[in-house]
Amino acid sequence: MTLPPDEHDLHAWMDGEADAATSARVERYLAENPEATAQVDGWRRDAQQLRQAMHHQAVALDIPDPHFLRRRVRQQRQ
Amino acid sequence: MSQLTDGEIRQVMPHLQRFALWLTRNPHSAEDLVQSCLTKALIRQPPNEDAHSLRAWLFTILYRQFIDGERRRKRYMKLLTFFTGEEALGYSTESLAIADDTLAQFATLPTDYRAILLLVSVEGLSYKEVAETLDIPPGTVMSRLSRARKLLHEKLEGKATPLPLRRLK
Numbered sequence: 059m060t061l062p063p064d065e066h067d068l069h070a071w072m073d074g075e076a077d078a079a080t081s082a083r084v085e086r087y088l089a090e091n092p093e094a095t096a097q098v099d100g101w102r103r104d105a106q107q108l109r110q111a112m113h114h115q116a117v118a119l120d121i122p123d124p125h126f127l128r129r130r131v132r133q134q135r136q
Numbered sequence: 137m138s139q140l141t142d143g144e145i146r147q148v149m150p151h152l153q154r155f156a157l158w159l160t161r162n163p164h165s166a167e168d169l170v171q172s173c174l175t176k177a178l179i180r181q182p183p184n185e186d187a188h189s190l191r192a193w194l195f196t197i198l199y200r201q202f203i204d205g206e207r208r209r210k211r212y213m214k215l216l217t218f219f220t221g222e223e224a225l226g227y228s229t230e231s232l233a234i235a236d237d238t239l240a241q242f243a244t245l246p247t248d249y250r251a252i253l254l255l256v257s258v259e260g261l262s263y264k265e266v267a268e269t270l271d272i273p274p275g276t277v278m279s280r281l282s283r284a285r286k287l288l289h290e291k292l293e294g295k296a297t298p299l300p301l302r303r304l305k
Contacts, residue, residue: 066278069285073256075263101285104292105257111238112154112258119153119167122174124142130171131178 063087068098140182140190145174148191151259155195158250159202161232161243169205173198192265195255199269241291249284256281 063071063084070076071084088095152173156166176197183189234240242250248270255261255269263277272280 065282069278069281070263073263100289100293104285104289105253107238107292108242108253108288109258111236111242115234115236115239119157119163119170121149121153122167122171124145127145127171127174127178131175134175135179 068094069101072098072102140174140177144182144187144190147187148194151191152194152198155198155251155254155259156202157232158242158254159199159247163232165205169198169202172201176201189265191259192261192269195259195261196269199251200271238292242288244291245284245287248280249287252277252280253284253288 063080067076067080067084071081076084088098149170152170153166156169156173157163160166160169173194177194180197183193232243234243242253245253251270252266255266256263261269263274263281267274267277270277
């Protein structure tokens with residue numbers, strides 16, 4: 059019998075970082091464990107919520123002009 | 137030596153600004169941080185790869201600058217506290233106004249957690265890139281991410297009543 063995946067495996071799987079063997083193990087485990095599935099779904103929802111919130115709250119900062127930056131670099135070098 | 141182009145700078149700007157803003161949680165400090173990051177980047181050789189790795193490279197520079205700045209700031213605060221006998225406040229009076237509840241909860245997470253969640257869940261960096269950017273071992277990426285997601289989830293679930301617009305001090 060194979061060991062159940064640990065929490066790190068679940069995160070890696072969710073982020074597409076798990077190798078084929080781990081992925082298969084995680085998917086088998088999730089199919090049999092609704093609680094773990096709910097946990098992973100929760101993390102996924104949080105991440106999506108965070109992404110959406112960040113897209114909606116646009117960053118309103120001053121944007122430095124590339125020319126200004128290059129001039130600054132040249133001045134620093136002198 | 138091929139340098140960052142204006143187009144590349146413009147393209148990466150929103151990402152750098154977002155990372156800087158959520159590291160510092162202060163618009164002024166974020167602007168300064170982005171500027172010093174790009175000034176550093178302009179005297180170096182960028183990776184000859186795609187836009188994604190260019191972004192990861194710039195995140196790395198920005199994060200180092202942030203850490204250096206924090207060290208200096210803490211030393212300065214210690215000195216100030218020593219001489220005045222009072223606990224010195226970290227940042228300028230200007231603070232970040234957050235209307236969105238999710239972001240308000242996110243803002244209360246420790247800096248390390250904000251950084252890793254932003255890089256993985258928002259920017260879509262690989263664990264390897266995150267390890268390089270934050271200068272931590274791959275194992276730490278895993279455990280930190282795991283703790284960060286757990287805490288964020290508790291905060292997002294735990295918020296019973298939506299809070300009004302607030303300012304971070």
